[in-house]
Amino acid sequence: QVQLVESGGGVVQPGRSLRISCAASGFTFSGHGMHWVRQAPGKGLEWVAIIWYDGSKKYYEDSVKGRFTISRDNSKNTVSLEMNSLRAEDTAVYYCVREERGFFDYWGQGTLVTVSS
Amino acid sequence: QSALTQPASVSGSPGQSITISCTGTSSDVGSYNLVAWYQQYPGKGPKLMIYEVSKRPSGVSNRFSGSKSGNTASLTISGLQAEDEADYYCYSYGGGVTYVFGTGTKVTVL
Numbered sequence: 213q214v215q216l217v218e219s220g221g222g223v224v225q226p227g228r229s230l231r232i233s234c235a236a237s238g239f240t241f242s243g244h245g246m247h248w249v250r251q252a253p254g255k256g257l258e259w260v261a262i263i264w265y266d267g268s269k270k271y272y273e274d275s276v277k278g279r280f281t282i283s284r285d286n287s288k289n290t291v292s293l294e295m296n297s298l299r300a301e302d303t304a305v306y307y308c309v310r311e312e313r314g315f316f317d318y319w320g321q322g323t324l325v326t327v328s329s
Numbered sequence: 330q331s332a333l334t335q336p337a338s339v340s341g342s343p344g345q346s347i348t349i350s351c352t353g354t355s356s357d358v359g360s361y362n363l364v365a366w367y368q369q370y371p372g373k374g375p376k377l378m379i380y381e382v383s384k385r386p387s388g389v390s391n392r393f394s395g396s397k398s399g400n401t402a403s404l405t406i407s408g409l410q411a412e413d414e415a416d417y418y419c420y421s422y423g424g425g426v427t428y429v430f431g432t433g434t435k436v437t438v439l
Contacts, residue, residue: 247428256332257367257375257418257430271426307374314363314422317386319374 214238214318216308221323224298232323233292234308241289242266245311248282248293250304251322258304262311263291276302298327333358333419333431340437341409349434351402351419357429359400363422366395366404368415375418379404406436414438 220232234246248260261272261282270282281294291308305322334352341347351358351366358364364382367375377386379395382402392407402421406413419431 249430256433257420259428259430262426262428312380314361315365315377315380315420316367316375316428317377317380319367319376321374 214310216310216318216320218306218308218320218323221306221325223326223328225329226299226327228298229294229296230298230325231292231294232306232325233290234320236289236291236308236310239310242286246282246284246291247309247311247316248291249307249309249316249319250302251307252301252304255304260306261293295325298325300327303327330357330423330427330429333421333429335417335419335431335434337432338435338437340439341406342439343409343411345409346405346407347409347436349404349406349417349419349436351404351421351431353400353402353421353429355400357400357421357423357427358397358402360424361422362397364395364397364402365420366393366402367418367420369418370415378417409438411438 215237217235224230247262263270263282279297284291307322308320309316310318362382366379368378369375382397383395394405417434423429
């Protein structure tokens with residue numbers, strides 16, 4: 213069965229960096245675009261970034277553009293999000309999500325990133 | 330891109346039917362049949378309940394159904410059960426690399 217397991221979340225000071233990762237299993241990883249979607253405490257879902265199935269294209273939500281970098285390793289079935297210059301408003305649960313033809317079909321359990329001094 | 334508009338809360342008694350609306354624009358809901366609905370329990374990741382407006386993934390109860398008219402999509406839960414109490418989010422593809430979620434609806438089973 214499809215599994216997406218995020219890791220790497222934690223507490224980080226404003227302005228610092230953090231890298232979160234997602235290990236995928238149970239499907240042909242290289243056949244799907246992968247996304248990160250976040251959810252601030254008590255708030256709704258917000259799309260953050262996408263990486264094409266082959267890593268050839270990457271796109272970001274405007275507020276994270278230039279600060280976050282999405283990457284993937286199809287040989288290890290992993291996708292990562294490098295987050296730099298973190299701000300308090302980046303505090304959220306970050307979900308690793310699989311795309312299937314324009315919608316999201318499988319989500320991980322999420323990893324909490326807290327930006328606080 | 331603005332979030333799709335959902336009612337903050339909807340409630341119903343066991344056995345009743347409820348409908349959650351999701352209003353977007355002609356650039357997202359009105360233009361694509363890539364509308365989905367997600368169920369989320371506290372502390373858990375979202376689960377796909379409906380995709381492509383009205384299709385149900387394997388394993389999802391047929392008490393859940395979806396529809397769309399113009400710029401508004403809807404999720405109907407029939408025969409409401411205690412286990413349906415959760416947050417529900419709609420989603421629409423918006424063209425290019427635009428992915429839009431709804432504001433979320435808390436469903437309460439009375």
